[in-house]
Amino acid sequence: MPTLLPTASLKLALYLAAMGWHIVPLSPTSKRPLANCPRCHSTARPGSTHPIETCPCLPTGRWCHGVHAATTDPARLSTWWQRQPDAVPGVAAGPSGLVLLDLDAHDDPLPADPATGLLPGIDLTGDPALAELARIRTGLHTLTLLARVRGGPHPWPTTPEHQPVVTTTPSGGRHLWYRAPSANLRQALGKLGWQIDIKAGWNYGLAPGTTTSTGTYRLRSGDLASPGRLPEWLAHEVLRVTAPTPTQPRPSPTLRRERCYGAPAAYLTTVLTRGAAHLATLTDGRQRALSALAYHVGGLLAWSGLPEHQVSAHLITAGESSGLPTRLATRIVHRALLRGVRAPLPPPPMPVT
Structure with missing residues (x-):
């Protein structure tokens, strides 16, 4: 029993x-x-x-x-x-x-x-x-x-x-x-x-x-x-x-010096990190904010070179951490990310080194 x-x-x-x-x-x-x-x-x-x-x-x-x-x-x-x-x-x-x-x-x-x-x-x-x-x-x-x-x-x-x-x-x-x-x-x-x-x-x-x-x-x-x-x-x-997902080996100091901090992958990672942090402060509008973030990230995805599954997982986790249920966060991310991928954004200006 x-x-x-x-x-x-x-x-x-x-x-x-x-x-x-x-x-x-x-x-x-x-x-x-x-x-x-x-x-x-x-x-x-x-x-x-x-x-x-x-x-x-x-x-x-x-x-x-x-x-x-x-x-x-x-x-x-x-x-x-x-x-x-x-x-x-x-x-x-x-x-x-x-x-x-x-x-x-x-x-x-x-x-x-x-x-x-x-x-x-x-x-x-x-x-x-x-x-x-x-x-x-x-x-x-x-x-x-x-x-x-x-x-x-x-x-x-x-x-x-x-x-x-x-x-x-x-x-x-x-x-x-x-x-x-x-x-x-x-x-x-x-x-x-x-x-x-x-x-x-x-x-x-x-x-x-x-x-x-x-x-x-x-x-x-x-x-x-x-x-x-x-x-x-x-x-x-x-x-x-x-x-x-296994983490990639950290680049050597020489490689990091040669790569500017505004490189595409690093830029989009910063966008993701800041967007997730902002989501965590919200009490209202979390679905709309997550959708906007996923759409923006999707527009820069091809330019960044980051794997789509990695970016998608990061976005879903950000939605969950803000209090959205997993299924809802997943649906929002998949739809908005796909819309963004289909409408690529022009690359942002990169700093000159």
């Missing part, structure tokens, strides 16, 4: 925090972190980030810094919920030492090329599953297919050490919370499989037992005090799509 969870949001938040789950209060309707503190927004310099390490808001119970403020501190959680009683608890994956496999059950069409789109990075040409595509309707079906291709017939071994914390979502999907195989992971949307999103690092998911305006995320199975670790085959696949 699954654990009976407290029904009130604060009680649930305190219950999970006591087990090491880092909690962040979310809006019950938008399911995104509460907006940044207006006082911080009004005093922060444009283009700067209000540092969480010296933030005067958090110790006094005011809300600030989005998912980065997630905590297990019962006093802070109690103060937050006293100020915002209708908030619902979310879980910051990375600080909690967890990784979330979000298996959707949306009414989305299958990929145009199922052989390469169902399991990105794995060619299913000739696989029997392609003859029975009607059986694949949700992320759970996709994960079962991945399990067969990579790890055998069962996605979840029966041994307790591999059992995730499983919740059913209001839309009919499932959330699988595992212990993170690495502390240095990032989100991966659709990269593991069709209708499968991975939340890791500074990403969050609805806490087991949470009730939002759309319904309850009901605990189905698993040990909240000790979520299981990923089966070896699944850990390999998760690491394949969530591990950070």
